[in-house]
Amino acid sequence: MNAFIAAMQLSVAGAFVSIPVVRSRFGATATAAAHAELRRQGVRTTVLEENGMRFDAGGHETWAPVSIAAVLAGTAALNLAGISWAGVLNWIVLGVVLAINCVILWSNLTATTSVQAAFARKGDAELARVDVAALLKAAESGFPRWVWVLQNARHVIVFGTAGLALTAAALAA
Template sequence: MNAVAALQLLIALAFLSIPVVRSRYGAGAQAAVEAELGRQGVRTSVMAENGMRLDAGGHETWAPVGIAVALVLPAVLALAGNAWSGTLSWVVQPLVILVNCVILYSNLTAVPSVTAAFARSEDAELRRIDVRAMLRAAEDGFPDWVMPYLQNLRHVVVFAGSIAVLVLLVAH
């Protein structure tokens, strides 16, 4: 079960990379978005006014930290030799796969989903935004190694690690 625990800790670290990167580089990405909005003739404060931010605030912190904690718990139990680690892993690991599927889907459909959300907004400024250009500016505001490299590595670690955990649990 030490291999299961090691994989769960690795997956937890992958999730923790999200708020760490956003904390370190989110302000630069936010500035890049605001510059793009200015270029589009949209008031640069519109994102903040509507509660949208690129730093590690809100769900960009509590969600990945919560997932990491959910992974660390069975890992610690496994390392302590507690039999509940396997049962808890059978609950947590499929949920982690499902959550990461939602994250991946969100990443892949960002332009149309954000465009649709902005179109439904009562804020006329949001409806005017060229979402593709805005999201490109946000991505460009992060170091080149973040997207797509770190993002894709995180998905590989989460999916492959989770599948490996389930295979090891079956074999045990």
């Protein structure tokens, strides 16, 4: 059972690592497309950086998923080593990972309204007129179409395999 749980954790870790891998490969193209859209709208392209918007693998777009993957790999190693308290860690780590993935999914689903609200809070007239939907669509066009499939597959893998690992942990208890 420990090997199964470890395999599920490593699958989830791989899913999280896919985020910075894709962003490092295609993020510059997405950023260029977003800049082009901002120029088309007559808005300064620096608004992305000024507001912490990134489409590449910089900042939290790398350290967060890599850190999550590292914690999952560590917990998987504890499971494979048969450490008695790994079971408790499974519940904690996988529970937190599921919660984090819910936030990521929510963020993906509400990106347009979230960015619009963030821009509105700034009180900057130029930001207020940004067509955020067009901006995000332009950035999305910088990624290959298969990235959308990967993004959704990643959610299925995280929710499904974490759920399977928790079910296995419950059966093993």
